[in-house]
Amino acid sequence: MKKVWLLTALVLLGWLATPKTAQAQYNNWAVGFRVGEPAGVNVRKYFGENRAFDLNIGTYGGLYGNARKYRSGRYRSVGLAVQGHYLWHKALTKSESVRGYYGFGGQINTRRYYPIRLNGEYENALSLGGSGIAGVEYFPAGKPYSFFLETGLYVELLQAPFFLNLNSGLGLRYNF
Template identity: 30%
Template sequence: MKIIITSILLFLLFQSSIILSQNKDLGVGVILGDPSGLSVKYWTGESNAVDLAIGYSFIGSGAGLGIHLDYLYHVNNLIKSEELFIVYYGYGLRFRFPDNNPNVFGVRGVGGVLWYPKDLPIDVFAEIAPSFRLLPNAALDFSFGIGSRYYFKF
């Protein structure tokens, strides 16, 4: 089941990137937090992006494979600085496959800050994400992450 859902999410992410445009940036990197693993971000426009993370959560009884897929909005001018800092927020889906517990599905909100170093094709980010678990039972959860991605131009 884990492989099927992961395959579907990856297919949808990369299929949408082909359909939306050929002139967008794709960032690939790491996220540390909940979960820790691969982070992929695809810009669909000047202020919107799709974000995917697949990794392992080491926290508590929910330790196991974690996946989230978010749609993000970015606001460029909130932080005044010579460096480029961008605030972002969005919503998405969250899947958890704990090692010793039933699988979890939920929805999440996310907010964070990106930093783009001058003249480098990378970003550094920090985010928090409250989520509402829908299955197998309703509950509130909270996750976080810090990370960095390298951007490829198409």
């Protein structure tokens, strides 16, 4: 897993170091990384002037604690998460370098779950739920990358209905 993170970071640094003459755009693809909950690789596809689809693939449970009460037991590990959102975005400045966005989607997580009935042993728990997100994205003039800061809420539907978790993060995307 550490090799994947290192490779992703090196590729992104290579893209950032390469001289570019094009303006940063928000109507194509963007690939980057997100630090937060969930943390991992981030892919965004912009559609037209004000819509996008955002996909995060990475870890879940690391930011707000990997030891947490859950159902009739506890989580004691970081798991895998896949999160997707359909977004609406709008320019917040005349230059369109700062854009706000919000959206809704879902999230699938898998973690080690330690129920009381197993006396210290674990089982893999797959959870599914809905999520909402809102954020701000900054596109530096003349640069092919953007920075973002976002926050939202995950509401689990399956295994533990109405289990809530704050989803927030910041990151960097290369726009092409």
